[in-house]
Amino acid sequence: MTKMTDKTFFTEKKKKLTLIKSLFLVLLVVLSLYHFHKPKTLKKDIEIPKCPTVDIYRPSNYESNKELLHKIINDPVYRNISAGKMIRSIQCDTSSYDDEPEDVENNLESFERFNVFHKQLRDDFPLLHETLKLHNVNHFGLVYIWQGSDSSLQPLLLMAHQDVSPISEASLDQWIHPPFAGVYDGKFMYGRGSADCKNLLIGQMEAIEELIKIGFKPRRTIILSYGYDEELTGVRNKNPAFIEEMYGTKSMFAIMDEGGVSLQNISNSTMAIVGTGEKGYIDVSISIQKKGGHSSVPQDHTAIGIMGSLIVEIEDDKFETHFTELNPTFYQYVCLAENSVDIDAVLKHDILYSQFDDDANSNIRNFINSDRLTSYAIKTTQALDIINGGVKVNALPEFVELRLNSRIALEENITFAYEKFVKNVETIAKKYDLGLNVEYPYNKGEDVVILPPTDVGVFSVKSLFVLEPSPITPVGDKKWKVFAGTTRHIYEELAYPEIYENSEEQVIVTPGLGTGNTDTRYYWRLSDYIYRYRPGVLPSVTANSHGINEYIEFDGHLQIIAFTFEYILSVDELDD
Incomplete structure (x- = not known):
């Protein structure tokens, strides 16, 4: 064998070292790729947050009212009668205008349009007006009280508002149907106020009438409160002060008003997002x-x-995003992670570990912020x-x-x-x-x-x-289970049984954040339990609320009636 020279030896050694370095670098790259792209598994040594999950909830007398509830949801005759009431309410133009006087007492003629609307309500809901006591607060505010038989029980307060956002004259030619015509095509109802929020007001009244027809007499007092300037920040709304004077602070069992997201698809899951707080x-x-x-x-x-330069400066300087437990939106996504049947494993990990892992928190903020309609829940x-x-x-x-x-x-x-x-x-x-x-x-x-x-x-x-x-409504207790469980029942068993009857999927009912503001801002002193939720199919933003061609899918209006009917029955069975 030929003996290697020193030069040859070191040349070969250098080649071997270069090869080893190359292999080592390749190994590092492979390990890095594996680390960053492997499916993440959930760690066991960290206590992750829990979703306030609820089961379907029905009142004990559900079976005796089952046929009526199916009629409300499915019967074409009932549907058309209900549509007529919505049409007539839309035809009453109750627009609010920024230049209207705050002093109502000395400017009654400026608000005469609300008297027209009130007459229409009396005509369409005679049983309600015969049974409940009406108080006209600050002239045009409506507070209806259905007195319960047990005064020791806190009243349930249901809200909506009478006024609607005004129409721009310049946009009239862009409306498919005149904004105050109230056109119904068998599936959709068009007109100003159809989504924000005469559908909630009319739906609540329809539910009350159905309860009266079946002979229901409440143990727990039911209050309906309808302001008339919500679109003007509610400065004329004296209803909450009137109710507080009558019943006291923290006197309501719970309050329900517009808001939240009716149904929304997030990561292939259907979610009903109840506003338990407001920005x-x-x-x-x-x-x-x-x-x-x-x-x-x-x-x-x-x-x-x-x-103009200032405008660019402001818009280019955006507020940061946040994903923290201070915001009900956090639990909305925790519920998604825990209940979605096919959520991406990495997304699930990032949601559940977002409070312990900065990278996970950044990833989920980017995920939420990528969609305009969800992004506003996590930033100013x-x-x-x-x-x-x-x-x-x-x-x-x-x-x-x-x-x-x-x-x-x-x-x-x-x-x-x-x-x-x-x-x-x-x-x-x-x-x-x-x-x-x-x-x-x-x-x-x-x-x-x-x-x-x-x-x-x-x-x-x-x-x-x-x-x-706003203060944040507690979740996870009996009140939440009734509200959220009733929501599941209406959607899964009454409205869409063909989808959920034999499926692992469910409507995921979660806390969430109201990105707009409602009249509930004036009711904080009356209850810690404020649920901002309008049952239905379309979120109000998707339904062109405040915009051109405002509309609703009419199935959603019928779901409001069924929900209100059943929620009142369930709450009436509870003791405080």
């Missing part, structure tokens, strides 16, 4: 005062141009809604105002959001050499000078309306 709310006015002049000799940046929003400025095409604007609306995440608060907008304004004020005065939300009437006024002009920032995020 906060703030309206902000931002204005510029600046020297004007003739438009033939304009400044480099007019007040409108500077405001900002909507730039109104801008005014300038009076003449050949005169430079001396005053420009922007108004924006923000809905505040539960992990944040009014002050946090407001300071973000102030920071945005300060950035633009410095860029264009303007002053900045700020009136803070909880310091009304006193301006704070952030930047002194200049020869160029001054920004002013003030809040117009503020509401902190």
Whole structure:
């Protein structure tokens, strides 16, 4: 054998070391790929959160009312009679307008349209008006009381609102049917208020009439409360104060109002999302005062141009997303992870371990944020809604105002959001050499000078309306089991038995967050248990609520009637 030279030996050794290094690198890559892409398994040593899962719930007398409930859901004659009531309610134009007076007492003629609506309610629901006691609160608010036989039981409070969002005259030609015609084609009901939320008001009244017809006499008092300016933030709504004066604070067994998400498909699972909390709310006015002049000799940046820069600054500076146990949305996704029959294993892991694993938390936030309709549940929003400025095409604007609306995440608060907008304004004020005065939300009437006024002009920032995020309704107890269990029963056994009868799937009823705000903001003192949920098929946003061609799938309206009927029976059997 030929003896190797030292040079040959080291050359061969070098080749071997290079090969080993290469193999080692390949192994590292394989292990990395396996680590990041393998199906994640759930660890056993961490106590993960639990979904407040419920079984289907029926009242004890369900069998005796089963035929009637099936009639409400399925009978074509009943359907058409019910549709007629909805049509007539839509034909009563009860639009709310921003410029209406807050002083109702001295401006009764401005609200005369509600008297027309009230007459229609009396005509369509004679039994209800004969049986329940009606109180007209602040003239046009409606509070109906169906007195129970046991005064020791806390009343059940059902809510909706009479008013609807107004129509833009410029959009009329885009409506399939006139907005106040109330057109029903056998499947869909079209018209303003069909989804927000005369369907809830009319459905509750229809349920009450059916209960009266079968001879039901409640043990627990039932209260119906219908405000008439919910679309104007409810400043004229004196119903809650009236009810509190009559019954006291924390006097209601539970409160049900519009809100939540009727049915939604998430990750191939059908979910009914009950609003157990609401985001906060703030309206902000931002204005510029600046020297004007003739438009033939304009400044480099007019007040409108500077405001345009601010708009871009605000919209580009988005609020962060959050996925924490402070928000009912967290339990919505925990319920999805625990109950979905075919959820992706990685998604399930990321949901359940999001509170212990930063990467998992980031992944689930990205998942929720990828869909516009779900994204708003986990972040503060900002909507730039109104801008005014300038009076003449050949005169430079001396005053420009922007108004924006923000809905505040539960992990944040009014002050946090407001300071973000102030920071945005300060950035633009410095860029264009303007002053900045700020009136803070909880310091009304006193301006704070952030930047002194200049020869160029001054920004002013003030809040117009503020509401902190709501208290959160408890879940997992008997009250939740009745509400959520009734929801499952209506959908799975009455509305869609052909889907769920022989299936492992279920309608997953979960807590959730109201991304809009309802009249319940004025009822927080009356109960800790506020369920913001309108049974039905379509979420109100999907049904063009506040938009062109508002509509509902009429099956959903019938489900409201059946749910209200059965929920009242179930609650009436409970003791406090």
